[in-house]
Amino acid sequence: xxxMVNTILEIxxxxxxxxxxxLFFLGLSRxxxxxxxxxxxxxxxxxxxxxxxxxxxxxxxxxYLFSFGLILSLSGCIVLLLFLPFGHWCPLSxxxxxxxxxxxxxxxxxxxxLSGGEAANPNASIGISRKFxxxxxxxxxxxxxxxxxxxxxxxxxxxxxxxxxxxxxCSFQHLPLLLSGLAYVLILxxxxxxxPFEMIQAPQEIASGPMAEYSGKFLAFTTIQHALNLFIGxxxxxxxxxGGASNPGxxxxxxxxxxxxxxxxNAVFPRFRVxxxxxxxxxxxxxxxxxxxxxxxxx
Amino acid sequence: xxxxxxxAIAFGGSFITYISGRISKKLRNxxxxxxxxxxxxxxxxxxxxxxxxxxxxxxxxxxxxxxINMLSWFFAITIAIIGALAIIFSLQYIKEKERTDFYYxxxxxxxxSMIGIVLSGDLILFYIFWEIMSWSTFLLIxxxxxxxxxxGMKYIVMSIAGSVAMLVGILSLYTHYGTFxxxxxxxxxSLNTPGFVLFxxxxxxxxxxxxxxxxxxxxxxxxxxxxxPSPFSAILSGILVRMGMYGFLVIFFVIAGIDLFINLGSRxxxxxxxxxxxxxxxxxxxxxxxMLQNDSKRLLAWHGVGQxxxxxxxxxxxxSLGIAGGTFHIINHTSYIALLxxxxxxxxxxxxxxxxxxSLGGLIKKMPVTxxxxxxxxxxxxxxxxxxxxxxxxxxxxxxxxxxxxxLAFAALLGTWGTILSLFKxxxxxxxxxxxxxxxxxxxxxxxxxxPIIILSLIIVTFGIIPGIPLKVINQIMISxxxxxxxxxxxxxNSETGTINMLNIFTALLITGVLIWLIFKGSKKAKQxxxxxxxxxxTYVPKDKYHYSVEFxxxxxxxxxPYLKDFIDxxxxxxxxxVKNLGNGIRQIYAGDIGYYVTYIVxxxxxxxxxxxxxxxx
Numbered sequence: 001x002x003x004m005v006n007t008i009l010e011i012x013x014x015x016x017x018x019x020x021x022x023l024f025f026l027g028l029s030r031x032x033x034x035x036x037x038x039x040x041x042x043x044x045x046x047x048x049x050x051x052x053x054x055x056x057x058x059x060x061x062x063x064y065l066f067s068f069g070l071i072l073s074l075s076g077c078i079v080l081l082l083f084l085p086f087g088h089w090c091p092l093s094x095x096x097x098x099x100x101x102x103x104x105x106x107x108x109x110x111x112x113x114l115s116g117g118e119a120a121n122p123n124a125s126i127g128i129s130r131k132f133x134x135x136x137x138x139x140x141x142x143x144x145x146x147x148x149x150x151x152x153x154x155x156x157x158x159x160x161x162x163x164x165x166x167x168x169x170c171s172f173q174h175l176p177l178l179l180s181g182l183a184y185v186l187i188l189x190x191x192x193x194x195x196p197f198e199m200i201q202a203p204q205e206i207a208s209g210p211m212a213e214y215s216g217k218f219l220a221f222t223t224i225q226h227a228l229n230l231f232i233g234x235x236x237x238x239x240x241x242x243g244g245a246s247n248p249g250x251x252x253x254x255x256x257x258x259x260x261x262x263x264x265x266n267a268v269f270p271r272f273r274v275x276x277x278x279x280x281x282x283x284x285x286x287x288x289x290x291x292x293x294x295x296x297x298x299x
Numbered sequence: 300x301x302x303x304x305x306x307a308i309a310f311g312g313s314f315i316t317y318i319s320g321r322i323s324k325k326l327r328n329x330x331x332x333x334x335x336x337x338x339x340x341x342x343x344x345x346x347x348x349x350x351x352x353x354x355x356x357x358x359x360x361x362x363x364x365x366x367i368n369m370l371s372w373f374f375a376i377t378i379a380i381i382g383a384l385a386i387i388f389s390l391q392y393i394k395e396k397e398r399t400d401f402y403y404x405x406x407x408x409x410x411x412s413m414i415g416i417v418l419s420g421d422l423i424l425f426y427i428f429w430e431i432m433s434w435s436t437f438l439l440i441x442x443x444x445x446x447x448x449x450x451g452m453k454y455i456v457m458s459i460a461g462s463v464a465m466l467v468g469i470l471s472l473y474t475h476y477g478t479f480x481x482x483x484x485x486x487x488x489s490l491n492t493p494g495f496v497l498f499x500x501x502x503x504x505x506x507x508x509x510x511x512x513x514x515x516x517x518x519x520x521x522x523x524x525x526x527x528p529s530p531f532s533a534i535l536s537g538i539l540v541r542m543g544m545y546g547f548l549v550i551f552f553v554i555a556g557i558d559l560f561i562n563l564g565s566r567x568x569x570x571x572x573x574x575x576x577x578x579x580x581x582x583x584x585x586x587x588x589x590m591l592q593n594d595s596k597r598l599l600a601w602h603g604v605g606q607x608x609x610x611x612x613x614x615x616x617x618x619s620l621g622i623a624g625g626t627f628h629i630i631n632h633t634s635y636i637a638l639l640x641x642x643x644x645x646x647x648x649x650x651x652x653x654x655x656x657x658s659l660g661g662l663i664k665k666m667p668v669t670x671x672x673x674x675x676x677x678x679x680x681x682x683x684x685x686x687x688x689x690x691x692x693x694x695x696x697x698x699x700x701x702x703x704x705x706x707l708a709f710a711a712l713l714g715t716w717g718t719i720l721s722l723f724k725x726x727x728x729x730x731x732x733x734x735x736x737x738x739x740x741x742x743x744x745x746x747x748x749x750x751p752i753i754i755l756s757l758i759i760v761t762f763g764i765i766p767g768i769p770l771k772v773i774n775q776i777m778i779s780x781x782x783x784x785x786x787x788x789x790x791x792x793n794s795e796t797g798t799i800n801m802l803n804i805f806t807a808l809l810i811t812g813v814l815i816w817l818i819f820k821g822s823k824k825a826k827q828x829x830x831x832x833x834x835x836x837x838t839y840v841p842k843d844k845y846h847y848s849v850e851f852x853x854x855x856x857x858x859x860x861p862y863l864k865d866f867i868d869x870x871x872x873x874x875x876x877x878v879k880n881l882g883n884g885i886r887q888i889y890a891g892d893i894g895y896y897v898t899y900i901v902x903x904x905x906x907x908x909x910x911x912x913x914x915x916x917x
Contacts, residue, residue, distance in 0.1 A: 060832070061825035065663060065670075065731075071819060075811040082807055092803050099696050100804065102712070103684055106719060110683070113723060114674075117731030120661060120830040125732060125847035132720050133855050139716045143709055151705040156697055212834050217822045221815075275854040297705050 010089045011082060013248075018081050018235075021252060022227030023047045029230070029263055033195070036267040047227065051220045059216025062119050066213075069115025070221050076107030077228040084235050085162050087248035097156040098146060101236070108229065109135060112222075116210035127209020130274050131200045137281035138190040144289035145180045148296045149240050152177055162244035170243030176299050179292035181241045186285040188258075189266045190277065192233035193226075196269035197277055234258050302365040302418055303354050305341055308334065309414055313407030320400030328390055331403050335383035335410065342375045342414075349779075351420050351482060364420030364480055369775040370553070374417040374538075374545050377630050381537045381637050382410035384751035385530040388641050391745045392530055392648055402442060406531060408435045409539065416542055421479040422469045429465070429542075433458045436539060440527045450522035456875075457509050457519045465506035468499055472554075481553060488555045496555065496563055500570060503550045511543025513611055514581040517604045518868040524600030525654075529644025532596060536603040537637035541629050544610050548626070551614065552780040561617040574615035579710035581608030586717035588863050591856055595643045595654050595729065598721055599636065602680060605714060606632045612711060613695045618702055619783045620794070624694030626773050631687040631762065635679030638755035639725075642673045645744040645752065646729060656725065660846040661734025661830065666743045670730045672752035677722040679759045682715055684804050687762035690770075693799055694792065724851045732846040733830050764805045765789055 027044035034041025043049075061067060082092045083101050109131055116124040149171065153161050171177040190197040201209045214222055234255045238244060242258070245251035272280065312334035320327035351366035367375075386406060393399050412435065415428035433455065441451030473479060475495070476487050488496055505516070512520040520540070524532050551560045563570040582605055589601035606628070613625020647654060649666065663670040679686040682693075692715070699708035743749075762769055767789035778784050786793040790802040850856060888899075910916060 055822055058823060059825040060828045062828065062830065063664065067819060067825070071812060071815050074815050075808055078811045078815075079804070079807045092807060099693055100684060100799070103682060103689060103693075103715075106681065106683060110719070110723070113727070114731070117727045118663065119833070120731070120733040120846075121833045122732075122847040123834075125727065125851075128723075128727070129847070129851050129853075132723060133852060136716060136720055136855065140713065143712045143716070147700065147705050147709045147712065150700045151703065151708075154701065156700055207834060216825065217819065218825070220822075221819070273854075275858060278855065278858065293705055293709070 007091045010091045014081055014086050014089055014091070015078055017086070017248065017252075018228060018231050019224065021255070022224075022229075022231040023051075025230050025234075025256075025259055026223075026227045029194070029259065032260065032263045033267045036264070047223055051223055054220035054223070055217055057216040059218055060213075061218075062213060065118040066115050067218075069111045069113070069118065070218060070225075071111070073108045073111030073115065074221055074225050074228075076104055076111055077225055077232065080104040080108070080232055081228065083158070084232065085159055085239055085244050086235070087245050087251040089248060090159050098150060098158045098161070099156050101158060102143075102146065105232075108225065112210055112225070116213070119210075119213035121212050123206040123208075123212045124210045126206045127200050127212075130209065133274050134190060134193075134197060134200065134277055137278040138187045138285075140282060141183050141187050141285040141289040142191065144286065144293050145184050146240070148180045148289070148293040149177065151293075152296045158239060162239055165243035166246060171241040176295045177241070177292065179288050179295065181292075183285040183289035183292060184237055184241060186288070187281060188233065188237055188262055190281060191236075192230050192262075194230075194262065195266045196272045199271055199274050199277065230259075231255070234262075301345065301348075302350075302352060302367060305338070305345075306365070306411065306415055306418065308341065309338060309411035310408070312337075313404055313411055316407055317400050317404035320403065324399070327400065327403060331386050331407065332383070332390075334407065335379070335386045338410070338414070339376070339379040339383055342372065342379050345372060345375075348372070361423055361479055362421070363424050364482075365418050365424070366420035366482070367418060369772060369779055370545075370548060371417040373626075373630075373772055373776060374541075375414050377633055378410060378413045378417070378538050381534055381633055382406070382413075384637065384641075384754060385534050388533070388644065388748055388751045389528075389530040390747045392644055392748065393528065396528075398442070402439070402528070405435045405439045405442075406534070409439065409531075409534065413539060413542060417545060420481055422472070422481065422484075423479050425481075426462075426465065426469060430462060432539065432542065433462065436535065439531050440523045440535075442528055442531070443526060446522075447526035450519075450526040454519040454523045457516065461506045461509035461516075464502045464509075468502035468506065471495075471499060471502070481549065484554050486556050489559045493563060496559065497570065500550070500555070500563070503546065504574075507543040507546035507550070509543070510540060510546070511607055511611070512540055512604050513543070513607060514577060514584065514604070515867045517581070517585065517607075518865065518871055520604055521597050521600040524603060524640075525594055525596040529596070529640055529647055532600075533637035533640040533644070536600065536640060537633040540603065540607070541610075541633065544607075544614075544625075544629050547611070547614060548780075552622070552782065557617060557780065557782050571615045571617050575612050575704070575707055578608045578610075578612030578615055579707050581605065581611060582714035583608075583710055583717070584863075586714045586721070587859060588865060590717060590721040590724070590852060591860060591863060592721070593656050595646070595656050595725060596640070598656070598725055599639050599643065602718065602721070603632075603636055605718070606636070606680070608714070609692065609695055609711065612707065613691075613698075616695075616698055616702060616704070616707075618698045619777060619785050620694050620698035620792075621702075622777060622782055623770060623773050623785055623792075624691045624698065626776065627694065627766070627769060628688070628691035630769060631679065631691050631759075634755055634758050634762070635676045635686070635688060638672055638676035638752060638759065639680065641748070641752055641755070642669055642676060645669050645748045648748065649741055649744055650738065656728040657849045658735075659729045659738075660732040660848060661730070662738065662741070663730040664734060665738065665741045668749045669744060669752060670726075672756050673726055673730060675756040675759050677726055679763070681719045681722055685763045685801070685808065686759050687766065687769075688759075689763060690766040690791070690799070690801065720852060720855075728846075728848040728851065732848060735846070764801050766791060766801060 026047045031041045031044055113128040116128050150156055153164050165171060172181050193200060211222060238254050242254050245254055316327055316330045319330050345367055349368045351364055353362045353364050355363040393402055409432060412428045412431040416425060419425040419428055437451050437455040440454055441448045476484060509516040524536050527535055561571055585601045585604035589598050592598040610625045610628050613621045653659060679688040682688040696708055696711060767787055770787045774784050774787050791799040
């Protein structure tokens, strides 16, 4: 019974912390990008202020799927959180491991796409199409990397991968995984949808894409979803390549460092067009990841 | 005795249905449904039986046997269920068309012959039923005439090639062991040389591979699936094609045995590794070709080819998890591809035959049940958690990774992402976006069309959350074929290198979903607005031309199109053309004029005399 209560407490703690960290990251990324652009930028708490504001505004809906897709997307994100070790917390560790994580990563974009499609706004549809194309772009290197990591540690359990790294040093210290790690660094901004890969929303071209029809509480939910997504993308990288962490606080610090480094590198790039992005992702990061996988397979 | 009665009902029933159709349409429909539903009950009652009976002791001195065991039962019940659902769906779908009696006869005949195949205990009966199935399928594929005739032609030519290969295989087995009975043949093959075993394997691989549309024998499938009537496409893609998988299971694991199958080959390369790579190619190429399709049925047909790759890959690895995954994937594929074809059929019915993905849109508001069916089916095909496709794919991925096949695992995973792209296009272009004015007054499909869609959706979700039910049956099959069993729980699989538990995932998704929904409900209510009430950043919105669907993945298509050609199909067509030219050339000799023939004879005699004079052979 004690373990049961512990698990439930862990689940609640993970969700709340991830939400807070995600919103903090969102605010921080806007601030840092602004400072890099010689702007002052909004306060770090801006996303939280936004969410509170959105909940008080009126909203319009295009039908049941319009809401259902969003709910599906958000619950997909939250369940995904429970499969990723947060420090030593991982409440659903024994339910399928990294393979389930890969599949749950589909639920969130799919939900958002269904909701956006129901909006009957071509800008939204264009945004969705771009999202899937971009996903196709980064999934190829990502799958090569993840398969490489799983084969190297000979397990599909993400908790075991973290444990082995805690014993023998993080994945970057294992030479066969070095190239895979570098490839992951290259695709990380695409996974989190950051600059230069923000063609999905691209306000100047397609009126914020899938967000075009959202208002009020819908926008609040998408902001939360966006925040969680940012955290999940970085968290997966931290767990697979930076050795996770033995406690949640340390884990948070690691993800923060990753975020800041990523922002400083990427804030100066202009936006890619979608085919440029695919070409970039398939050429450089896939080549690195493929060589990485071959090295892992040989050794 | 039971099995004879079963087949008698199945075959007799199809002819009774045909005859009763001459009397009244209603009577015929009642018969068709009674027989197909009755078969489900009959086969269901045979669960757990393992018998073998001789129905005819001396058919030209060969005994003909029927048998049932877990493997046959597993396939038979799937055939019966899909057959019944397709027939219920046909009631409205086929009503307006001509030659309906013939349609029902053929569809029932296909079902009966498939049940015959899985129940036959010797290779003669197996071959006979196989041929009945091939020919009745040909007649059904070309049912709509027009382009359907050439699609059917392509199918039957390849099918005959497969049958010939199978006949050679069966006869070679007979000359070596003197029996056609499958039970007597099992585990005999290991006594022979590896060369002979390989010969047998290749022959049966061609025979069953053509039916199963394994690359490079897949080219008949896309036109056949898209031209056949939709309810029959569901049967065709769902289970008929998978008779090839049944054949693989029989030849590799029942007749040859798992040890022989895994160990056949030299140190450098094994037979099953080659098979696994064929499976991997079979996943990737068709899945990406599917992305370029604009015809909804053709898109699904290419996925039918692609998903076959997972099954081949699973059983080719030869580990318990792989075989369980591959076999489980057969029925999963059956359920969701049949569902999707029925959905397309419903749309075809309601829009008067539109299959083009570029001219539909917004139909979710008009046919919500069909949409839910499409969504569940698409999720199953992609393998989203909580659908059955996820569990079988998980088993296959896991065995690939932990047994050390990283590249095969990558190929299998990549197939999933190709699938999500084309399936989302399928859903988006049909159901989402703006509803065109011409479909404003469209009616939703009748109940007899919705019922099969609902039942199949329920099956997909149930097996996704409680995969233990089918997996326990599959476990029995594996035990009886001498393969190590798995530790199956009701909610998933336990093993020392990683477990899966669908209950956890289900509960987690359910609770978070409900909580978010409550928050959503609790906050301010949203105002419902019309589809034309859109934010378009200040630009003018032309009504009715505002659905982004043509070239949905334009940039990627432009990048990939040059590489994604079905060059195997081109090769076959060229081959067919050159054979035709050769035939034409040879025909020129037979001019039909007696003078020519006399000349030929004189020349031939002159040649003989010349040879004799020169070399004195005789």
